[in-house]
Structures are given as C-alpha cells and as structure tokens.
Amino acid sequence: MLNLTQEERRVVVFLLTVVLVGMGINFCLKLNHKVRRVLCVDESLARINLNQVTLPQLLRIRCIPKKIAEKIIEYRFTNGSYGQVEELKQVKGLGEKRFNKLKDLFFVK
Amino acid sequence: MMPLLFYLAVIFCSGIIFAAKIKFIFFAGLLAAAGFIIFSYLCINREKFFYLFVSLAVFLLGALSFTSSRVVYKGNISNFIDYKDDNLYVLKGVVVSPPDQEQNHTTFILKAEEITQQQVKYSISGNVRVVYSQEENFSFGDELILLGKLHKPFGKRKEYFFRQGIFGILQVDAPADNIGISKALFLQRFSNYLKTKIEQKLFKYLTGVTAGIMDAMLLGEKKFVPLLLNNTMVLTGTVHILVVSGFNVGIVAMLLLLLFKFLRFKRNVRYFIVIFCLIVYCFLTGASTPVVRATIMAIFFLAGFILKREPNIYNSLGLAALVILAVNPAQVFDLGFQLSFASVLAIVFLYPKLKSLLRVELVNFRPLKFMIEGLLVSLAAWIGTVGIIACNFKIISLVTVLANIFIVPLATLITLCGFSLVFLGFIYPPFAYLVASTSEFIVMVLVKINLLMAQLPFSCLFLS
Incomplete structure (x- = not known):
C-alpha cells in the first residue's frame, strides 16, 4: 500500500473530483448546447459592447485617456450606434496605434 | 535575535538605497569596507563590535555594488550610440529572450556581440531591445545579423531599461540574417521547448479566454489575457493571480x-x-x-x-x-521586486499577529476558520502593498480583501487544474478533455466574480 500523507490524499481526491465534474459538464453540453453560456467562459465577458458602454466604464480602463473616452461616447451620440469596431478609427484622436491596442476590448451588438 | 540572512539583506538594501541617493565615491567606499572587514576580524571575540563592523561592511558592499553596476564597460554598446541617431547600424548578436510576436512586429532582447559602424567592426557587449517590423519565427538562442536604426533609451523608460540591462533600442525594417546557430544554454533551450509544448496543450484543450488566463497563471505569459479582464483585476487588486x-x-x-x-x-x-x-x-x-x-x-x-x-x-x-541584488542591485527600485518582497514579508510578519489578535484558534467550525485565515492573509498582503501600489499606480483597491476570499481559492483550483490538464494532455488525452471542461467552468466563475466585485460601489479609489 502507498503511504500517502493527508495532503497527497487530498490531491488524489481533487483529481477524481475534477474528472467527475468534467464528465458532468461534458454530458450537459451534449444534452443542450445552450448550457455552454452558463458553464463556459463566453467571449463577451472579456469585451465591452461599444454601443452600451458608458463614460464612467470607459474611464475605469487604464489605457483609455479621458479625452479619448469622451470622443468615443460623443461619436456614438453624433453618428448613432457603431456598426463595427473598425468605426473607432473615425473617432478623432484615436490613431492606428491606439486602435490596435484597444480593438480587442470591444465588440458591437 | 533577527535571522542573520534577513538582517544582512536589509543592511545590503540600505547600502544600495544610500548610494542611489548620494554621490558615492567608489574607492573611498572600497577602502572603508576593507577597513571595517579588518576591524570585524580583530573584534571577532567581541560580539557587539563584530556585528557592528560586519553590518557597516555589508552596508558599504551594497553601496559599492550599486555604484559599480551604474558604470558600464568600455566595450558596452551604449558607448557607440546616441539618444537620437538616424544612422543605420549592423548588429550581430544572440536572442536572449523569447520573441514576442504582436501584430505586424516582433520584439525581443538581443545580446549584442558585434557592431558595424561606418564599415568598421567592433566587438561589444550589452543587451539591446529589438523591434522587428515583421512577424518572424525567431527562437531563443538564435544568432542574428540585423540592420536598423539604433539609439539609446530615453524619456520615462530610460531608467527602467537600464535596470533591466538594456542599453539600446534597435528598429529593424530589413530582413534579418539568421546565422542559425543556437547559442542558448541547454537548460534555456529545454525550458523554451517545454514552454512551447505546454502552451500548445493549453490552447488545444481550452477556449481563447480560458487558455489566455491559464497561460498567464502557469507560464507567466500575459499577452493572451484579454485587456478588459486584466484591467478589472487591477481594479479589484487580484491581478497578482496572473503573475507566476x-x-x-x-x-x-x-x-x-x-x-x-x-x-x-x-x-x-x-x-x-x-x-x-x-x-x-x-x-x-x-x-x-x-x-x-x-x-x-x-x-x-x-x-x-x-x-x-x-x-x-x-x-x-x-x-x-x-x-x-548581488546580480542586479538596481532591482531594489524595481516595482516587481518591491511588491514581491513586501507582500511576502507582510504575510509572514503580520498574519501570525492578526491571527492571535483575533484569536482564530478558538474558532471550531473548520470552513469558517479557513475563510477567516484566508481573509487575514489577504489583509496582511494588502497592508504590505497598498502604499507601493498607491504611489505607483495612483489607485487604492478597497475591495481587494473581499475579492481575494473568492478569487484566491478559485485561482488555486485553476492552477491545479491547469497542471493536471498539461500532465494528462501528455499522458492520457481523453481525461484532459474532462479536466479542460472543469477548468472552463472555474475560470467562468472567477471572471464573473471579478466583474461583480469591480462593479461594487467604492470598489477602488483613484488618486489622480
């Protein structure tokens, strides 16, 4: 018999639990694909909707200066909602370099 | 009695900070240190005088090592280039950092060996940060010949680059000449090979966001972590889980x-x-x-x-x-060094005191006791680092202690799942898919809790 310490036994139990939970999740996904939204990471959690974001929300993002944040919101009020993320290039003060840095932050819906 | 090595480290750091603040004359310091070492030997049987002279000697050693680190060798690349330079240089060197491929360009650190200036070749030393204007598949240890504009770092990042041992910035537009000889040590090549294999496993079994977070937590590679997530974690004070x-x-x-x-x-x-x-x-x-x-x-x-x-x-x-600090004394001013040591020191020093103050040992209900202990570790680490973070990032996260109660255990589970996933990915892939599903679920919970914490009123204070 293996002489496992208490910590080592916990690791064994952990591995068994992880495999069991994984089986359960996979089974649920096979039954109903819509369950994916509840059980898995949705890409939208890591992005902001450009047409719903508020100025305070933009100001909390460290790489967006205040003037740029105001211009992004101003563009939306002036021209209506964004059709695609690439429209950010039309915002005054938002150059190619900053756009490349920020484009993964947003999605449009 | 203070532990010896800890005491010496504190004295050594003090010496470095002293030399950084005042104009320290190297040879005078060297003579004084030699004198103190001689005195400490003479007073070897007199305890108090012995420790006094040893302390002074170590203090001066810290100051001397910092002063020495600020002086570059004659053959250092910084002696061949200037702050603003439109000339083209041919630089030969070895890639000493894993190349970072971003959109349209690749960046890496090159250990310079030879520079060609006005058709004259010079043997040189020193590291250079290369910004290569194409996406290229360089490897750690590759020997390259590059043609580009070379200048010294300037502005706000000048001191940061100096501390990292980087003495030049090379902008390369022309194709590089890869000599093809790997000069990396076996250990470095093996580590990079293993890192690539592990990353392949992670991205094979996990979706984008989860793989990015797992890559950061297991391998220290933060480039695939979504910007919004990273930002939210900074606001909640939980970004430390993305650092190995x-x-x-x-x-x-x-x-x-x-x-x-x-x-x-x-x-x-x-x-x-x-x-x-x-x-x-x-x-x-x-x-x-x-x-x-x-x-x-x-x-x-x-x-x-x-x-x-x-x-x-x-x-x-x-x-x-x-x-x-013996390798790089300037690290004492590096934010990563300060935060790393401050947090550990705060936990080691404050946690037992907080625990006895609140009489946690009297709590019989184990889950509650576990939660309280987690909270106290978080609180101790927060106390130790809040000042440094406030000074450098102008932000005080008020929700850190609460967020860490949930985030740290989840991060533990994610890390364990990640290592299990990698191990099973090599040994028995069918189980790896199951572990991947569990990892996805736990990461989803972590992300949602983090977003929730960031949205709480007064979750953080901006000082500017």
Missing part, C-alpha cells in the same frame, strides 16, 4: 513531490530532482523577480529537509533578496 510567483512554485513543488513519491523515489532523491525541476520552471516562466525569489526560497526549504535542519522563512527571504 511563490504560489505557483509551491504547487509545482508539491505536485512533483507527490509524483516522485508515487514512483517510489527515495526521499532525498525526490528533493534533488524537484530542486532541478524548479530551476527549469524558473527559466520556463521567464525568471522574473517573483519567480526567482520563490524558487530560491523553495530550494532553501527543500535543502533544509535534505539536511534535516529547520528552515527559517526570514532567512530564506533574505537569501533570495541577496542573490537577486
């Missing part, structure tokens, strides 16, 4: 010890193999200050087990600081 540190090193050590125990390796043999594996892991994760600190501390503890001596955490911390 002592926590990860501890898990690696524990898992490896368990594995070798299953394989029936003898006790001391297990410890030696784990020490080697931890050194490989340190190289694999980029050998950043927190990882180096944690690796040295882990080796210190494992060595204690081998030698059947009780390890002292303050001495291990002191040893880690001395090793890092």
